[in-house]
Amino acid sequence: MIRIANGQGFWGDWLEAPVRLVEQGPIDYLALDYLAEITMSILQKQKQEDSSLGYARDFPPLMARIAGQIRDGQVKVIANAGGVNPVACAREVIRLAPSLKVAVVLGDDVFPRIDEFTAKGYEMRDMDTGEPIGRIRPQILSANAYIGAFPLAEALATGADVVIAGRSTDTALTLAPMIYRYGWAADDYDRLAAGTIAGHIIECGAQCTGGNCQVDWQTIPDMANIGYPIIEAEPDGSFSITKHPQAGGRINTDVIKEQLLYELGDPRNYITPDCVADFTSIHLEDAGPDRVRATGIRGGPRPPSLKLSISYSAGWKATGTMVYSWPQALEKAGAADRIVRARIGQLGLTFDEIYTEFFSVNACLGPAAPPNPDPPEVQLRIGARGPDRKAVDRFTRELVPLVLNGPPGATGYGEGRPAVREIVAYWSALISREEIATRVELVTA
Amino acid sequence: MKVPLSRLAHTRSGDKGDTCNIGVIARGDRLYPIIAREVTAERVRRHFGDLVKGSVERFELPNLSALNFLLHQALGGGGTVSLRTDAQGKTFGAALLSLEIEIHPDEIELIAV
Numbered sequence: 178m179i180r181i182a183n184g185q186g187f188w189g190d191w192l193e194a195p196v197r198l199v200e201q202g203p204i205d206y207l208a209l210d211y212l213a214e215i216t217m218s219i220l221q222k223q224k225q226e227d228s229s230l231g232y233a234r235d236f237p238p239l240m241a242r243i244a245g246q247i248r249d250g251q252v253k254v255i256a257n258a259g260g261v262n263p264v265a266c267a268r269e270v271i272r273l274a275p276s277l278k279v280a281v282v283l284g285d286d287v288f289p290r291i292d293e294f295t296a297k298g299y300e301m302r303d304m305d306t307g308e309p310i311g312r313i314r315p316q317i318l319s320a321n322a323y324i325g326a327f328p329l330a331e332a333l334a335t336g337a338d339v340v341i342a343g344r345s346t347d348t349a350l351t352l353a354p355m356i357y358r359y360g361w362a363a364d365d366y367d368r369l370a371a372g373t374i375a376g377h378i379i380e381c382g383a384q385c386t387g388g389n390c391q392v393d394w395q396t397i398p399d400m401a402n403i404g405y406p407i408i409e410a411e412p413d414g415s416f417s418i419t420k421h422p423q424a425g426g427r428i429n430t431d432v433i434k435e436q437l438l439y440e441l442g443d444p445r446n447y448i449t450p451d452c453v454a455d456f457t458s459i460h461l462e463d464a465g466p467d468r469v470r471a472t473g474i475r476g477g478p479r480p481p482s483l484k485l486s487i488s489y490s491a492g493w494k495a496t497g498t499m500v501y502s503w504p505q506a507l508e509k510a511g512a513a514d515r516i517v518r519a520r521i522g523q524l525g526l527t528f529d530e531i532y533t534e535f536f537s538v539n540a541c542l543g544p545a546a547p548p549n550p551d552p553p554e555v556q557l558r559i560g561a562r563g564p565d566r567k568a569v570d571r572f573t574r575e576l577v578p579l580v581l582n583g584p585p586g587a588t589g590y591g592e593g594r595p596a597v598r599e600i601v602a603y604w605s606a607l608i609s610r611e612e613i614a615t616r617v618e619l620v621t622a
Numbered sequence: 623m624k625v626p627l628s629r630l631a632h633t634r635s636g637d638k639g640d641t642c643n644i645g646v647i648a649r650g651d652r653l654y655p656i657i658a659r660e661v662t663a664e665r666v667r668r669h670f671g672d673l674v675k676g677s678v679e680r681f682e683l684p685n686l687s688a689l690n691f692l693l694h695q696a697l698g699g700g701g702t703v704s705l706r707t708d709a710q711g712k713t714f715g716a717a718l719l720s721l722e723i724e725i726h727p728d729e730i731e732l733i734a735v
Contacts, residue, residue: 214701305639305640389712391632391633391634391716392632392647392649431632431647431649434645434647434686434688435632435645437686437688438634438643438645438646438683438686438690439634439636439645440637440638440643441643441690442638442690442692443681444681444683444690456683457682458685459685461686494705496705530698530699530705531705532698532705532706534707540707540708541713541717542713542717543670543672543717544669544670544671544672545671545717545718545720546717547720558707561705562703562705600702600703602699602702602703603639603700603701603702
């Protein structure tokens with residue numbers, strides 16, 4: 178049995194979680210997931226401004242913090258902290274913790290190869306809309322192929338203490354140690370699917386140990402000290418999900434089911450670079466306190482294509498707020514919204530969308546919100562987006578004047594004029610996996 | 623007899639681009655046949671009204687006593703494009719809990735607390 182823990186569900190997750198995982202009990206591998214769909218574009222911009230950046234900057238200091246446990250052989254680390262610059266990330270780790278042996282997995286970054294792919298006839302149509310990539314070509318900011326678990330397993334085989342990848346899949350971080358330690362092959366479909374599903378369960382950190390959990394959330398123990406998840410993986414592909422016993426949170430089949438359903442598409446076709454996992458084959462059972470066992474998982478062969486994660490600049494947006502109190506809070510907020518829209522119209526400004534929400538009435542739940550006819554206060558939130566930065570900037574100047582020239586009692590306008598932000602949108606497309614060659618390198622100071 | 627879905631199920635929701643997914647999990651395996659019968663794609667679509675511009679797909683996971691719904695074009699463009707507070711559909715699952723579910727007389731004992 179090997180123990181694989183997840184200590185970060187995204188870049189910005191709880192800094193103490195990975196430290197507690199290595200301090201509170203035995204784990205063999207620590208998986209850290211830093212990359213959301215748009216993170217790569219943020220990192221690409223940072224790299225363009227400074228060629229030594231472009232990775233998750235929280236990661237090297239964390240490695241320094243737990244270098245003692247890593248050096249003692251207690252735990253090895255697998256992270257997609259490399260972003261668009263895994264080598265720079267590895268160098269910073271070594272600078273802060275010189276005793277660590279660090280390997281990087283390269284080959285996912287295809288930003289310089291988009292035109293080459295187009296010339297070869299790849300249309301790279303958006304997987305959601307079917308649109309060919311031509312329209313957004315000039316706006317592309319980053320492009321990466323999702324890398325599976327086998328290159329990460331290859332990196333573990335070098336004896337590295339720390340494996341740093343760029344755009345690996347979240348699930349690969351968990352599956353890789355199983356492939357490495359148990360020698361699973363590319364056609365061990367059921368076991369690869371099991372390891373992939375184990376990865377899906379823990380890739381969001383505490384979301385499978387009681388965080389963001391709806392069922393019986395009021396009674397989840399000690400959420401302030403919530404434990405992050407640990408997979409105990411067996412050679413046959415079966416596994417248990419658990420946590421260190423002294424940590425807070427809760428693990429039972431209801432909690433695990435919520436996370437299994439999180440961000441799930443077709444449950445019979447959960448496609449990764451490593452396999453296609455079938456979520457309808459999972460058998461779960463409660464197997465002790467804060468322990469769930471998963472068996473019976475089936476899978477199929479990996480697809481011939483890899484998914485590309487492409488980010489592109491898609492215009493500008495800004496969102497501002499204003500608060501109105503009782504009486505007639507909602508009426509006042511509604512009147513303010515109409516005034517702003519009228520003034521935008523008079524200025525001749527056009528946008529792709531102007532969107533209004535009334536907090537405490539409909540902001541989150543829309544038409545599904547329970548009726549709240551006479552709220553004690555309402556926050557008006559208006560956003561605009563479009564291709565013209567100047568138009569969005571002008572829109573932001575139409576909100577604060579309402580304090581003096583709109584309905585009575587406007588407050589809560591925060592820091593004044595809202596910021597104009599660039600929209601970095603996400604485009605996913607397919608490419609033949611033969612186009613993507615990964616390689617492992619050991620990085621030294 | 624009608625009860626809110628919250629009596630029968632718990633949910634979790636998230637995003638994939640402009641698509642929102644909602645997992646609906648029966649509070650006990652015995653309640654799964656009721657939610658499988660009553661919580662149809664069409665009812666989910668109507669519950670969210672104008673919020674969902676595209677189609678709603680439903681998938682069954684009887685092994686987990688759960689359903690999975692995909693609500694297409696439901697997040698105002700999704701992720702970074704959307705102007706919504708809940709651009710990632712985090713609250714859609716909770717929003718579905720107010721869906722009214724018809725319970726047959728012989729099923730009332732199944733939901734007794």
